[in-house]
Amino acid sequence: MNWGNGIILVFVAFVAVMATMVTICMKQDDLHLVTENYYEEEIKYQEHIDKVTNSQHSAKNALSFDPQSKVLTLNLPVGAQGELHLFRPSDARMDRKIAVDIQNAAANTVNLKSLQSGYWKVKLNWEEKGQGFFEEQKIDL
Template sequence: MQMNWGKGLITGMAIFMLFILTLVIKMFNQPVDDYDREYYEKGLAYDSTYNKEKQVVTDKATPALSVANDYVQLQFVAPANVQLLFTRPSDRKMDVIFTLDTDKYNRVKIPLNGLTAGQWLLTIDWESYKKQYLYKQQITIP
């Protein structure tokens, strides 16, 4: 059986158009770009963030972090008002914020129920004796 040029061109064009259509459909089904919509505001607040991170080093106030099966514990060097931000790199919708005060032993325990296992970025923002601190650490929740 012999195919003529006309049928071959039409078949080739149809396959190419299906390929392009498939790519277009796949593109529209991708999630929205995950760029930072607050980039400008964060840029303006960079000096404040930098000073808080520098204060941790200056005062040697890095909190001790331990992750257990059902909680995360932070040990601070002094009493503090703490804000914890758990950021999930793979899904912004899973981010969680906790606002707590340390107990009489300068500890904070955060239960892990409701947090998915895997990689998280923990941002610890706290105030102690009228000084502001900021510390970030990658953690893995079992």
Template sequence: MNWGTKIVMSFILFVGLIVTMVTISMRQDVSLVAKDYYVQEIAYQDQIERIKNYRDLGENQIKLEYKKQTSQIVLTLPKSYAGKGEIHFFRPSDASLDARYVLRPDSEGYQRFEAGDFKKGLWKVKISWHENDREYYEEKTLVI
């Protein structure tokens, strides 16, 4: 095989590689973190206020734990909690796995979720509520 044939073969292989890479990249799911991302970005100052309100709670902050032995996710709210809110389990890698629940702690301030309902991996848990005319927001990372 002479050098001209080698150049042509190299060019054909290069073009084949580029076509393969373009095909693979076109089949990838490209989804934004949220469908209304730009609207949320504009209203972020309100979110900063919610986060500040949460941090001002001091010792009454919430806790989130994954208990492997009981296969449960336990959210601990202050016993004095009397507001209304929601918890959003956000899966960064797949938005179709996201789940939202209403905050309904028991008399001790615990709310339990079955870990089997969630796929293993990284989750962002977004907790928001309002109480006494104030809004609160906290975001925690959870690995199942």
């Protein structure tokens, strides 16, 4: 084999590997974006920043997680309303959204035993006396 044939063989092998990689990438259909409405949510980001600031100025944390019993406690006052988003970064199909309406101070826990084990982000978005709040916590089940 001479140099010319070796160089052609290397180029052909390179093109074959690149074509294989492109084919594999194009056949993937289970791509999950973090959010479907990315641009709409980007516009609302200042409102989100205000909610986070309000939460940081409050005296207590709204979320507390007990890893032993897999129970999430919402430390919210009676009358608070909002949404609890259980966010799984690795698979959007596992995400859960739960409406929060604190009517009784004793009933403010969420059992997370039914969720698949792994890394989760818990996002709590609520309103209290007309003021918005947001808190996020990373948990490992």
